[in-house]
Amino acid sequence: MPVPSITLLPGDGIGPEIAAAAGKLLDAIGDYEISEGLIGGISIDENGVALTDETLENCRGSDAVLLCAVGGPKWDTTDPDAPRPEQGLLGLRSGLGLFANLRPVRPFRALLDASPLKRDRIEGTDLLVVRELTGGIYFGETGRSGDRAFDECAYTVEEVERITRIAFESARYRDGKPKPRVTSVDKANVLETSRLWRETVSRLAADAPDIDVEHLLVDNTAMQLVSRPTDFDVILTENLFGDILSDEAAMLTGSLGMLPSASLGADGPGLFEPVHGSAPDIAGTGQANPLATFLSVSLMLRFGLDQGEKADQIESAVEETLDAGFRTPDLATGADGESAVGTDEMTREVISRIT
Ligand code: NAD
Numbered sequence: 227m228p229v230p231s232i233t234l235l236p237g238d239g240i241g242p243e244i245a246a247a248a249g250k251l252l253d254a255i256g257d258y259e260i261s262e263g264l265i266g267g268i269s270i271d272e273n274g275v276a277l278t279d280e281t282l283e284n285c286r287g288s289d290a291v292l293l294c295a296v297g298g299p300k301w302d303t304t305d306p307d308a309p310r311p312e313q314g315l316l317g318l319r320s321g322l323g324l325f326a327n328l329r330p331v332r333p334f335r336a337l338l339d340a341s342p343l344k345r346d347r348i349e350g351t352d353l354l355v356v357r358e359l360t361g362g363i364y365f366g367e368t369g370r371s372g373d374r375a376f377d378e379c380a381y382t383v384e385e386v387e388r389i390t391r392i393a394f395e396s397a398r399y400r401d402g403k404p405k406p407r408v409t410s411v412d413k414a415n416v417l418e419t420s421r422l423w424r425e426t427v428s429r430l431a432a433d434a435p436d437i438d439v440e441h442l443l444v445d446n447t448a449m450q451l452v453s454r455p456t457d458f459d460v461i462l463t464e465n466l467f468g469d470i471l472s473d474e475a476a477m478l479t480g481s482l483g484m485l486p487s488a489s490l491g492a493d494g495p496g497l498f499e500p501v502h503g504s505a506p507d508i509a510g511t512g513q514a515n516p517l518a519t520f521l522s523v524s525l526m527l528r529f530g531l532d533q534g535e536k537a538d539q540i541e542s543a544v545e546e547t548l549d550a551g552f553r554t555p556d557l558a559t560g561a562d563g564e565s566a567v568g569t570d571e572m573t574r575e576v577i578s579r580i581t
Contacts, residue, residue, distance in 0.1 A: 230531045231259045231288040233495075235281070235318075238267040238301075238311060239504025240514035241294035247516035247573040248292060248523055254577045255527075255536050261288070265318065266296025266311035266504075276314030282321045290530035291497045293318070294519060295504035306370065320360050323491035325385070326392040327357040327468065328525075329501060331455075331475045331485065336548035340480030340557050343452060348478050353458040354400065355475055356393040357468025359489055361385045362419070364465050381419045381464065386426040392490070393462035394434050400459065407438040411447045411463035411471065423464060444471070451475055476501055481556045483515030486522035488529050498526035512568040515554035517544055520576060543579035547572070 232252070236245035245262075252258050263281040270276050276296070285291045296311040303310065318324075332352045338345045358381075366378030390410075397406035410427040412420035424441055431439035442450070444467045451458070451471065455478050463471060476485045482502035489497040500518030508514060520540055528537035551563040552575050558566045567575070 229257050229259045230290070230533075231261070232526070233281075233285045233288040233291045234260050234262050235265040235285075235291065235293040236262065237265050237294045237296040237314075237504060238298045239295055239506045239509040241266075241296070241504055243509070243512070243514050243569055244500070244516045244519045245292075245294045247569055248294070248519050250573055251520055251523055251540070251577060251580075254580050255539065256533070265293065265314040267298055267301040269314060270301060270309045270311065274309065276309055276311050277317040277321075282318065285318065285322060285495060285497075288495055290495050290526045291318070291322070292519075292523065292526055293497060293499040295500065295502065297504050298506040298509070316364065318497060319489060320365070322489075322494055322497060323360070324489040324497055325358065325360045325491060326389055327355075327359045327472075327487055327489045328392075328396065328529075329355040329357070329472045329475070329485060329487045330525075331355065331472075331478055333479045334484070334545055334548050336545070336551075337480045337484070337557060339561065340553075340559050341478055342480075343455075343478060347453075348455055351455040351458075351478055352400075353455065353461060353475065354396055355461045355463070355468060355472040356389065356396060357472060358385065358389040358464045359468075360465075362465035379417070379419050379466075381422055383422065383426050386423050387430060388492075390427050390430050390462060393460050394430070394437055397437055397460040405438055406436065407440070407459040409447070409458055409461050410439060410441050411444050411461060411467055412441065413444050413467070414441070415443060419464070427462065447471060448474060451478075472501060481515065483518050483554065483556045484521070485518050486525050488522070488525040490529065496526070496530040498522040498530060512570065513555050514569045515556050516569050516573055517554075517576075520544055539580055540576075543576045543581075546579045547575045550575070 236242040363379035368377045412423045414420040414424045485501040524537040524540040527533040
């Protein structure tokens with residue numbers, strides 16, 4: 227078996243700190259050929275663009291890509307012609323043909339009280355947000371004329387079909403659900419793209435009698451996610467709605483610092499990254515929570531490198547570390563038995579539990 231190759235893109239803010247932690251975890255769990263590249267603000271500083279062709283080529287040539295976070299106040303601008311860190315992320319997603327973003331949300335038992343929602347609301351939550359990633363308003367025509375600005379939102383039937391198939395497949399392979407359920411989220415009462423979305427999902431649902439498919443408006447979904455999160459199984463939605471709903475779902479776990487994601491295409495390497503941003507407010511303090519990145523490494527091993535057993539080992543080690551009371555400051559509630567630790571100690575604790 228050749229050694230799997232991973233491109234590691236630390237990015238900005240806390241990115242380099244959690245990338246270093248992920249490197250240690252990978253060293254502890256297996257043999258990988260890791261090469262680093264620049265993305266986001268640091269790439270703008272060095273190269274004038276958020277993603278160079280060379281970095282994209284390196285990513286294309288590897289088996290999987292692990293990205294930490296991009297952005298920060300240094301590169302914030304309203305000048306439409308200035309390069310922006312997020313362009314690196316969008317360029318990578320479209321350059322690798324990654325049209326499906328999967329975000330599992332399953333609160334860890336030790337963190338049930340760290341959620342802003344009551345324990346009895348979130349206990350038992352186990353959902354997956356499947357977000358379309360390369361269409362919709364983030365990729366439409368955009369511009370300004372005089373005092374007017376516009377962002378076009380467009381979807382094709384084919385784009386909706388391929389993400390719907392991923393959602394149906396993911397629903398079929400999730401554990402512990404009596405009958406898989408997919409909730410397709412749109413704004414079909416207002417938007418034409420949403421009506422096309424709903425028609426297409428309904429047509430594919432007719433050929434998938436083993437799955438319960440329901441449709442929900444996005445505003446209603448935002449409410450239901452906090453009032454009855456345990457009722458959801460797979461949430462299928464378009465790019466902008468998925469961006470917002472998955473951050474809302476993130477809070478069910480108690481912290482953005484706990485949420486991993488996987489982005490997949492038809493073939494080629496997948497992209498694995500924590501959901502959170504570059505957390506400039508805590509960058510350089512050694513307090514960043516590395517667990518979302520560790521769980522992204524786990525997704526990478528499972529979906530990107532076909533190493534499910536090692537992925538399980540990481541998830542168990544994270545669960546045991548939390549059970550033992552270790553918390554980074556974003557997770558700490560001050561409860562008895564908890565000990566607030568920084569990035570390095572949390573990393574050591576998780577690695578010490580890798581069997
Ligand atoms: P953020 O996710 O960076 O931070 C939100 C809050 O969560 C902050 O208080 C932060 O300290 C905390 N937080 C986030 N990750 C954490 C971690 N691992 N450990 C501990 N605490 C953590 O979101 P933001 O503040 O809205 O954005 C900051 C920058 O990140 C912006 O430039 C934004 O554009 C960028 N961003 C990047 C991505 C990405 O790279 N995928 C995603 C979202 C935002």
